[in-house]
Amino acid sequence: MENINSNENKTINYKEEEFRQYLKLAEEGNSEAQFDLGWCYEKGIGTTKNEEKAFQWYLRSAEGGEHSGQNNLGWCYEEGIGTTKDEEKAFKWYLRSAEGGNSHGQQKLGYFYQNGIGTTKDEEKAFKWFLKSAEGGNHMGQNNLGWCYEQGIGTTKDEEKAFQWYLRAAEGGNLLGQNNLGCCYEKEIGTTKDEEKAFQWYLKSAEGGEPLGQNNLGWCYEVGIGTTKDEEKAFQWYLKSAEGGEKYGQSSIEYFHRNEISYVKKNKNKLENKCINCENLNQQNNTCSDSKLIEIPKWTSGNYDVDKIIQMTQSDENAKQWEIWRWIDYSKLKNVKYLAEGGFGSIWKAEWIDVPEEVFEFYKSNQVVLKKLKNSQEISSEFLKELTANFQCRDKYVLPILGITQDSMTKEYAIVLRYMKNGNFLNQNKSLPWIERIWLLNSLLGD
Structure with missing residues (x-):
């Protein structure tokens, strides 16, 4: 039977010898060896892990023009590995690495442009660098390019291209x-x-x-x-x-x-x-x-996507009790009265008879507005994306969503919103810019 411990010792000795060779070449000024030495120190390969030394050798490699070293130096600045975290310096080194043709640096540069990290947000530049990275064979770049095509980030939305790039990324592992x-x-x-x-x-x-x-x-x-x-x-x-x-x-x-x-x-x-x-x-x-x-009673809407979006609001650590959404049993809505019609659906007023105490305490009312959605027995993915965006930007809206319900007769889904007293929410928000007041009107009545 083969001696496993003996093989492990051989592997360790080999890694230590490899580290010594990298050290010798690095000290002689070889920028590629300096990068390899930085990697050994960062990961503890053939030597004791030392992030400060990893940073120093990546720096020497990067300054010597090694594009992989520039990419890894950017990573050190991004994550604070062996140095103080500095996103602007991270961006600078990713840029140099990307311009030198390093596909990892190109992918990271695209990510920084997409999210405005260490630089001004620029989705067109993000797309451009993801494309370069993807074409260079970087699998994360291929995935991110697929996301750009799927969502229309910095380019025209194209789901077939999105699929093709996801496929290449997936097959690449x-x-x-x-x-x-x-x-x-x-x-x-x-x-x-x-x-x-x-x-x-x-x-x-x-x-x-x-x-x-x-x-x-x-x-x-x-x-x-x-x-x-x-x-x-x-x-x-x-x-x-x-x-x-x-x-x-x-x-x-x-x-x-x-x-x-x-x-x-x-x-x-x-x-x-x-x-x-x-x-x-x-x-x-x-x-x-x-x-x-959050203490929430047992519930289910019967629709996976609806349950997921409600659960998303309930698991948000930054959401206050009156900001999270609930699945509201339609039988708990009494005195339902028709108010108006919009292109997106119809507007109704109702009383939420078992409104949670924390919601009632905040709004001082159990009166709500129902925005019933036409032909919504099956909710579209686009509408769910709009709901998600609404929750993420909830601080900007004066008509907060309280929950979602479903008409027990028509099976149409309805958004449950705060009811504005006196029937005119615009009069109560005269300080809002007109563009926001128009948006709010559209959000209530639909297009």
Whole structure:
């Protein structure tokens, strides 16, 4: 039988010898060896990990014109590795690396332009650098280019091109690309719908450790997309996603517990002493003092996308109690009266009889407006994106969304908004610029 310890020692000795060779060449001024030496110090390969020395050798490599060194120096400044975090310096070194043809630097430069990090936000430049990176074979650049085409960032929206670039990224092993390719197959984005392929790509992404892929794989198992329905596997993948920091995964775990999905019911004794947020044992009520969960009664809209967007608002750490959305049972809306008609739907007034105490305390009223959406028995993805944007920009709107409901007779969905007294919200917001007042009117009545 082969001696495993002997092989491990040989590997360690080889790495130490390799480190000594890099050190000798680096001290002689070889910029490529300086980059390799910086990598050894950063990762602790053949030597003790030392981020300050990693930074110093990346700096010497970068100043010597080594484009990989310039990229890694940008990373040090971006993350504060061995030096003080400085996004403007990170941008400067990514720019030099990108202009030198380094595909990693090009991808990072595109990301900085897309998000306005260390420079002015410029989506057209972001697209340009993602394209260069993608064409250079960088798989993260290919994924990000696909995202630009899917969302129309810095270029014309083109779902077929988005699909093609996600495919290249996924086949190259990029975990986000695999997840996004799965989304394309599931939701028919730029390709023919194929739930089995969606499942397979989510599985690859999930097994690679991508939290988004793990969450989407959990969803496949929960409802049986491209595979046999399996609530236990759904729960386990949601748990992995949540442990990886993905908010959708965290809200899914909370949803399983709060609604006592059958897997949680069967395993209640095993799970009841485990905090669903931080995994500490011997806790009460599934949570500990360090994991504050919003107390929300058991609910479901019956629509996965609607549940997800409501859960997203409920898991937002920055949202106040009166800002989060709820699923509102239509039977709890009384004295429903017709007000007006708009191109997007009809407007109604109602009384929310079991309005949460914190919402009533803030608005001093249980009167609400229902914006019923025409032909909304099936909610579109575009509308859900608008809802998400509304929540993310909630501080700017004087007509906050309180929740979502569904007419029990027509099955049309309705947005539940705050009711403005005296029937004229514009008169109460004369300080708003006219453009915002017009937008608010359109948001209430529709186009």
